[in-house]
Amino acid sequence: DKFKEGKNKKACKNCNTRKCVLEAMRWGNLVVSEQSWEDKGLYIDRFDVDIFAMGEEWHEKLAFLKEKFPELKIMYFSRGKHSSSQIKKDLKYSFKEE
Numbered sequence: 757d758k759f760k761e762g763k764n765k766k767a768c769k770n771c772n773t774r775k776c777v778l779e780a781m782r783w784g785n786l787v788v789s790e791q792s793w794e795d796k797g798l799y800i801d802r803f804d805v806d807i808f809a810m811g812e813e814w815h816e817k818l819a820f821l822k823e824k825f826p827e828l829k830i831m832y833f834s835r836g837k838h839s840s841s842q843i844k845k846d847l848k849y850s851f852k853e854e
Contacts, residue, residue, distance in 0.1 A: 765841075768844065771789055774777070774789050775789060776844060780830065784807070784809075786803055786805075796808075796818070796821060797820075797821065797824055797825070800821065800825055800828060801825075805828065806827075806828070806829060807828075807829045807830075807831060808821065808828055808829070808830045808831070808833075809830075809831045809833060810830070810831075810832055811833060811834075811835045812832040812833060812834050812835065814832070814834065815832050818830065
C-alpha cells in the first residue's frame with residue numbers, strides 16, 4: 757500500500773486482502789507484494805519466477821525484463837475498456853449523501 761501511496765493512488769482493499777484474493781485464485785504459486793518498479797528484476801531473480809503477468813499498458817516499459825530474463829514468460833492482460841480509477845470516482849459520487 758505504501759507503493760501505491762507513493763504514486764498518489766489508493767487501493768479499494770488493503771494489500772493483505774488483495775494478496776489473499778490472488779492466492780485463492782490458484783493461478784500461481786506465489787504472490788509478491790511489490791515495493792518499487794525498479795525491483796521487478798530482483799523479485800524475478802530471487803523468487804525464480806517463470807511467468808510474470810501485468811496489464812498490457814506496461815508492455816513497452818517492461819520490455820527490459822525479456823532481455824534480462826530470456827526464459828521468462830511475460831503475459832500482458834487487457835484491463836478492459838473502462839478505467840478503474842474512473843469507476844471508483846463514479847461510485848464515490850453515486851453514494852455521496854445529499
